[in-house]
Amino acid sequence: MKMTPEQIAQYKGVFVFAQQVDNKVSTIAYELLGKAKELAESLETKEVTAVLIGSDVKSLADSLAEYGADKVIVVDDPELKEYRTEPYAHALSSVINEFKPEIVLVGATAIGRDLGPTVSARVETGLTADCTVLNIGDFPLVPVPGKEDEQLHGQLLMTRPAFGGNTIATIACPDNRPQMATVRPGVMQKITPVKGAKAEVIEFNPGFTPNDRYVTIKEVVKAVSDVKDIMDAKILVSGGRGVGSPENFKILEDLAEALGGQVSCSRAVVDAGWKPKDMQVGQTGKTVRPNLYVAVGISGAIQHVAGMEEADVIVAINKDEDAPIFDVADYGVVGDLNKIVPKLTEEIKAAKAAKLA
Amino acid sequence: MKVVVCIKQVPDTKGGVKFNPDGTLDRGAMLAIMNPDDKAGLEAALRLKDQYGAEVTVLTMGLPKATDVLREAMAMGADKGVLITDRVLGGADTWATSTTIAGALRNMEYDLIITGRQAIDGDTAQVGPQIAEHLGLPVISYAQEIKIDGDKVIVKRQYDDRYHMLESKMPCLITALSELNEPRYMTPGGIFDACAAEITTWGRADLKDVDDGNLGLNGSPTKIAKASDKVRKGAGEKVTPESPEEAVAYIVGKLDEKHII
Numbered sequence: 271m272k273m274t275p276e277q278i279a280q281y282k283g284v285f286v287f288a289q290q291v292d293n294k295v296s297t298i299a300y301e302l303l304g305k306a307k308e309l310a311e312s313l314e315t316k317e318v319t320a321v322l323i324g325s326d327v328k329s330l331a332d333s334l335a336e337y338g339a340d341k342v343i344v345v346d347d348p349e350l351k352e353y354r355t356e357p358y359a360h361a362l363s364s365v366i367n368e369f370k371p372e373i374v375l376v377g378a379t380a381i382g383r384d385l386g387p388t389v390s391a392r393v394e395t396g397l398t399a400d401c402t403v404l405n406i407g408d409f410p411l412v413p414v415p416g417k418e419d420e421q422l423h424g425q426l427l428m429t430r431p432a433f434g435g436n437t438i439a440t441i442a443c444p445d446n447r448p449q450m451a452t453v454r455p456g457v458m459q460k461i462t463p464v465k466g467a468k469a470e471v472i473e474f475n476p477g478f479t480p481n482d483r484y485v486t487i488k489e490v491v492k493a494v495s496d497v498k499d500i501m502d503a504k505i506l507v508s509g510g511r512g513v514g515s516p517e518n519f520k521i522l523e524d525l526a527e528a529l530g531g532q533v534s535c536s537r538a539v540v541d542a543g544w545k546p547k548d549m550q551v552g553q554t555g556k557t558v559r560p561n562l563y564v565a566v567g568i569s570g571a572i573q574h575v576a577g578m579e580e581a582d583v584i585v586a587i588n589k590d591e592d593a594p595i596f597d598v599a600d601y602g603v604v605g606d607l608n609k610i611v612p613k614l615t616e617e618i619k620a621a622k623a624a625k626l627a
Numbered sequence: 628m629k630v631v632v633c634i635k636q637v638p639d640t641k642g643g644v645k646f647n648p649d650g651t652l653d654r655g656a657m658l659a660i661m662n663p664d665d666k667a668g669l670e671a672a673l674r675l676k677d678q679y680g681a682e683v684t685v686l687t688m689g690l691p692k693a694t695d696v697l698r699e700a701m702a703m704g705a706d707k708g709v710l711i712t713d714r715v716l717g718g719a720d721t722w723a724t725s726t727t728i729a730g731a732l733r734n735m736e737y738d739l740i741i742t743g744r745q746a747i748d749g750d751t752a753q754v755g756p757q758i759a760e761h762l763g764l765p766v767i768s769y770a771q772e773i774k775i776d777g778d779k780v781i782v783k784r785q786y787d788d789r790y791h792m793l794e795s796k797m798p799c800l801i802t803a804l805s806e807l808n809e810p811r812y813m814t815p816g817g818i819f820d821a822c823a824a825e826i827t828t829w830g831r832a833d834l835k836d837v838d839d840g841n842l843g844l845n846g847s848p849t850k851i852a853k854a855s856d857k858v859r860k861g862a863g864e865k866v867t868p869e870s871p872e873e874a875v876a877y878i879v880g881k882l883d884e885k886h887i888i
Binding site for chain 1: 638720721722725747748749751752753754755756757759760763764766767768769781785786787789790791792793794795796799838840841846847848849850851852853855856862863864865866867868871872875877878881882883885887888
């Protein structure tokens with residue numbers, strides 16, 4: 271299935287699947303545009319294209335332009351109202367076959383992790399899952415002695431954790447195009463939006479004829495949640511099993527409020543039924559990168575650390591001085607959280623009040 | 628009704644990960660288990676057997692040692708086991724793995740194919756949807772519930788902030804979440820029978836309509852440029868204050884220093 275160098279040369283530009291749900295652009299789409307812009311700078315064609323798929327979604331193109339899209343390809347069809355694998359895979363793979371991008375980025379969401387593999391198999395290329403680092407470089411990284419001229423340049427190097435975050439691998443897709451990756455939400459940085467920016471909008475409809483692969487949606491049930499997404503929080507106060515009880519999360523909520531942040535938690539807390547899954551940080555939860563992460567009563571299992579180690583400042587409070595969380599904390603305090611946290615809340619309130627005065 | 632469940636033998640990452648001196652994973656030193664999502668998929672299939680008398684076949688690809696998980700599945704109640712093993716299939720990425728499994732499935736009869744959503748070693752969630760693509764089947768990923776209604780299957784499909792109740796014609800492929808159910812234990816009689824049961828073993832020659840260029844390491848479009856232990860951020864300061872007041876003063880001082888408050 272390898273392509274010839276002539277075939278590969280036809281593929282140009284960086285494309286982003288601009289996920290939308292209920293006609294609202296998902297944050298991951300803006301994150302991918304930020305990364306795509308950076309990658310495009312290192313490539314021959316500097317162009318970033320967003321692929322917007324849905325029903326009555328054309329009006330979303332402007333916001334994609336503000337976050338860095340030079341072009342927006344809109345596939346608009348009533349069949350695309352809600353996400354379903356087949357019509358969406360048909361839409362995205364038709365765009366790829368028509369426009370031939372060299373890179374396609376898809377969010378590693380519950381949608382993208384279904385769409386990505388289906389599309390990559392349909393257009394017959396490789397796909398690297400759940401990437402946390404993307405850059406442009408050489409493959410192999412170091413030329414094979416005597417075969418220096420065989421080293422390929424301008425390749426997408428895709429880095430991802432595996433084995434529960436214990437190992438990390440960098441993967442290339444040298445002989446096929448496009449080079450496809452799904453990217454973990456919360457990892458890439460969106461750009462500061464450029465107000466009033468406009469993109470060239472291209473409407474494209476490959477035709478949608480329902481067949482047996484079109485599943486029927488019998489019912490859509492949305493989870494009710496008035497809690498802000500922890501991935502958007504600048505400050506997180508995160509609790510683990512050491513907090514002791516669901517009631518005792520109150521002291522964390524008070525601290526979060528004093529700091530102007532939110533509460534998140536570890537998997538142990540979700541497994542115990544104390545907090546819902548959308549508050550969970552870690553390998554099987556969410557990846558967060560707040561300015562401040564206060565880990566309270568969290569031992570710091572490798573899977574948890576994988577989801578928060580990118581925080582700018584990490585403070586850990588734990589009574590076990592050997593807790594692995596201290597290996598990643600900038601400031602570790604060994605002590606009793608029940609005594610420290612309420613006092614910390616008071617002091618922070620006082621310090622903030624003093625600054626305002 | 629015929630159900631094929633695709634299962635994978637994986638190292639148990641829960642028990643800690645062991646490395647060789649060169650930094651590669653020491654699979655031999657780690658316990659091998661049936662991948663949890665796959666086990667939930669198997670349980671779902673066995674419930675269809677209990678309810679509708681479905682015939683359940685388990686299929687795996689791997690080294691000959693992978694027959695262990697097939698026997699475990701049969702001890703739980705699966706009727707047949709098929710192992711795909713061949714040196715030329717080694718080093719496969721998700722594309723080459725899915726073309727291999729699709730090649731085996733073309734020799735089999737099925738109304739439903741169930742795979743786990745993802746395996747705990749690679750965590751890619753790619754092989755299930757890719758098998759469906761190679762076979763031209765509808766796919767429903769992230770299944771939380773599976774029900775049969777005549778020649779249709781009804782599946783509760785999980786998304787980040789919602790779920791959809793989906794209906795698909797069979798045959799179709801479903802990827803199962805470990806939350807789907809609590810897998811049953813092997814029975815003593817099942818273990819006895821499974822030890823004696825015959826496992827069908829297929830090699831490269833038994834795969835139908837698959838090009839050599841799509842198999843094994845050579846047929847894998849993704850190539851590993853580098854693999855290493857994760858380099859972690861070093862530890863910062865750790866203090867053991869005499870009193871809560873001292874602890875609080877320390878934290879507030881640092882947050883102030885960093886301009887967070």
